[in-house]
Amino acid sequence: MDTAQRNIDFHRLVRDAPLINHICFDACSKTVKIIYSSTVPLSHTTLDRKRVDTEKSEDRIYCIQVQYPDFPLILQFFGDTCPLLKGTTVDFVVTASQNAEIEEVIRKALDVKLRHVEAFTGLVNGTSFLLRNIEAESFTYSFDESQKYEFQTLNTESIYPYLLINIRTGVSVVLVDGPNKFQRLGGSSIGGASFLGLSELITGVNDIEEMMDRALKGSPEEFDIFIRDIYGDRAANFNMDPHLLAASFGRVTRAQTIRRAGEFDDQSKNNAILSLLRMVLYNVSQIAFMLSEMSNVKRVFFNGFLVRNRPIVMKTLSFACNYWSGGKLKACFLRHENYTTGLGAFLEGCPNADMYWKEYCSGSTALGRFVPVEPLETGFKTQTFALKCARFKAAPFCLLVDKDGKPDAIDFNTDDEARDFWIQILDNTIAQLTELAIASQSGCPDQEDVISRAKDFEHDFVKTMDTIKEHHVAYGNSNARNLLEVREQILQEKGFDDIYVQKKHEEKLSAVSELPTVLASIDKLKEAGDEKAVVEYVSRCLLAGNVFDWGAKEVVKLMSSEEGLSFQSAIERVENRPWLFDGFDSYYKKHKEYKSVLIFVDNSGYDYILGVIPFARELLRNGAKVIICANTLPALNDLTYREMIELAPELKKADADLAKFIDSEQLMFVQSGQESPCLDARRVHEDLNTVVQKYETDLVIIEGMGRALHTNFNVKFKCDTLKAAVIKTQWLADRLQGKMFSVVFKHELGTK
Structure with a gap:
């Protein structure tokens, strides 16, 4: 392959290479993990349809895993294309026995100094970092035939304490009590190297991948003794499962002749490897359970090269932990556990380590070994994992009841x-x-x-x-x-930061011009003295605004038609009560009691200006503090925090009351930290929690299909909530036993 093609290929793998400013190497027995960071300048799409550079940038972390034979090529590429690294000090983690040669290769290729980082420190810090930041980092694996993954999201409060069972050459058990607070509780000499060594000694197989493939085809019946072999039908008298393992390789002692490795046929090799694997993992699981009981820890994570998302390993560990603990302890695993040590070492020199880092799927391969990795043009395979820094601290929304509960109404993993x-x-x-x-x-x-x-x-x-x-x-x-x-x-990775920016602007201009007319209609109703009619009308405005959604196929047809879609026609499309989910009477009964209201908004333009603002105006007139929360970054045609702030002067011009509320800060604006059409309240901007706690919010309004139906429909909050949306897809309407443009106006009382 020529040099030009190789460099093109490496640029696909090593993203943002010229901008790399910090790097760490984790040298293991057969692979090298490379963790590096780049500060990437961001561009912005303008209203005149141009792409311009901004003064803003985004920090990213990339993790790469390569085999030793391929490492010199990658290292040469770093040396040729990463000028910011020259003369710096980089982190080096020693997790292999002989690293002097590779250390010297790194020094010469990059012209850098190496700073050694203790492996256990990196392991613990990297694990805690992933659990704190990455959604669905942790998962359990079923020990039946379903091969089911159950993913978890943990917040900072619920991570600690945990046990970390590291199955590498031997086994180490670490108790992690908090950030930078851990101790080694014990371990075992019977670990990954024991399995590899005995497998090769008995069967002659010396490749771990082949061992795992053979174990999947093996049966323990040839070598192991089970409870039924000892007690027969009497096993039930002892309340014991007759299929339980009684003695690993115990059946060999009953054999008339002892076979050597060369005498094993393929099936016997498979059987022996499986029995060895079960022997090692059952032992590890029993140690994990005993130490979890001694330290009163309910969550145990397994990692190390023997685990690596291998179904047979995870299934065995899951079964054994369940058995030893009587169902109390579940074996947990990590999606990116092969990067924990290197990532933790890297973070010691990272200035934004305490910020919120999100998984950057655009720069990541899929779930570890679960999805085969395609070889590069250069011929070798590699795996990558990328994160991007949100540059703010995130935490669960303070009014959530279950801070680790999934927000999604439908789990596609099971549906x-x-x-x-x-x-x-x-x-x-x-x-x-x-x-x-x-x-x-x-x-x-x-x-x-x-x-x-x-x-x-x-x-x-x-x-x-x-x-x-x-x-x-x-x-x-x-x-x-x-x-x-x-x-x-x-889209953002390809330089399209906001493809709806022009449509949002056009809709904003139209909606702002129409706002005085809508507010005048409300004031006219108010003069008639029918308060309930006013509240119902502004509720219909809220729902009508939500009809305008460039992310909904049927609505796009209406908006793109010759007649178009006016706000008045949208109001007429809001069905008459009773609605599919009709909590209006419940809301009306309490609406004057609310003193501090938080509104999560959805779409820009008509939705926000003619839907949310009139609804919020009535709450403000009742004396309530109103805090409106929008996305931090663009998604579809959703309103962003920046756009919301820029709109405030326009709202003040449109209405004297709005001007008064904005100037007095009775009406406030805050960002959610989100960049999705949906809402994951498990990770929100720290400013949002600060404001909500300061003003003691007693009503949360979540508006729009993405935020109120696809997510948070079943989520419980400590305070009262109003979930409002118009159903704009036939499939979801059928699921909820409604019809197109059915109304969800769900008023729920808080748990407090």
Whole structure:
């Protein structure tokens, strides 16, 4: 292969290479993990359809795993293309026995100094970092035949304490009590090396991948003794399962002859490897259970090269932990556990380590070993994991009841019909989004570049959807929220930060001009003295505004038709009461009692200006403090925090009352920290919690299909909530036993 082609290939693997400012190497026995960071400048799509550089940037962390034979090529590429590294000090983690040679190679290739980091420190810090930041980092694996992954999201409060069982050459058990607070409790000499050594000694097989493949085909009956072999039918008298393992390789002592490795046929090799694997893992699991009991820890994570998302290993550990603990202890695993040590070491020199880092799916391969990795042009395979820094601290929304509970109304990991429907919907919109992306930057002088980037988006998103079709747990939880967020990430990666920016602006101008008329209609109703009619009208405005959604296929047809879709016609489309979910009377009964109201808004333009603002205005007139919360970054045609702030002067011009409320800060604006059409309240901007706690919010309003139906529909809050949306897809209407444009106006009392 020529040098030019190789460099193109490496640039695909080593993203943002010229901007790398810090790097760490984790040298293991057969692989090297490379963790590095880059500060990437961000661009912005303007209203005149151009793409311009901004003064803002985004910090990203990339993790790469390569085999030792391929490491010199990668290292040479770093040396040639990463000028910011020259002369710096980089982190080096020693997790292999002989590293002097590779250390010298790194020094010469990069012209750097090495700083050694203690492996256990990196292991613990990296694990805690992943659990704190990455959604669905932790998972359990079923020990039956279903091969089911159950993903968890943990917040900072619920992570600690935990046990970390590291199955490498031997076994180490670490108790982690808090950030930078851990101690080694014990371990065992019977670990990964024991399995590898004995497997090779007995069967002659010396490759771990072949061992795992053979174990899957093996049966323990040839070598192991079970309870039934000892007690027969009397096993039930002792309350023991006759199928339980009694003695690993115990049957060998009953054999008339002892066979040597060369005498094993293929099936016997498979059986021996499986029996060895079970022997090691049962021993590890028993140690894990005993130490968890001694330290009163309920959560145990297994990692190390023997685990690595291998189904047979996870299944065995899950079964053994369940057995030893009587069902009290579940074995937990990590999606990115092979990067924990290197990542933790890297973070010691990272200035933003305490900020919120999100999984950057656009720069990551799928769930570890679960999805096969395609070889690069250079011929070797590698895995990557990427994160991006949100540059703020995140925490669970302070009014959530279950801070670790999933927000999604439908779990695509368990609902095949829902997953297939959503993937089909997204597949059908790819061409349209590609056209929108090109149109949003039609003012750029280099249209070939715009089209090329848009086609790259189309290719990458199709590839991602194909991966999820084949392996629905490829990126952890599969749901509408994550699928939409992955799509936005790929668009942003290709330089399309906001493909709806022009449509949002046009709709904003139209809505602002219409706002005085809508407010005048409300004031006229108010003069008539029928307060309930006023509250119902502004509720219908709230719902009518939600009809305007460029992310809903049926609505796009209406808005793109010759007649268009006016706000008045949208109000008329709101069905008469009783609604599908009708909590209006409950809300009306309490609406004057609320003193502090938080509103999560949905779409820009008509939805916000003619829907949310009139509704909020009535609450403000009742004396309530109103806090409106919008996305931090663009997603579809959703309102962003920046756009909301820029709109405030326009609202003040449109209405004297709004001007008074904004100037006095009775009406406030805050950002959610989100960048999705849905709402995951388990990770919100720290400013949001600060404001909500300061003003003692007693009503949360969640508006829109993405935030109130696809997510949070079943989520419980400590205070009262109002979940409002118009159903704009036939499939969801059928699921909820409604019809197109059915209304959800769900008023729920808080748990306090």
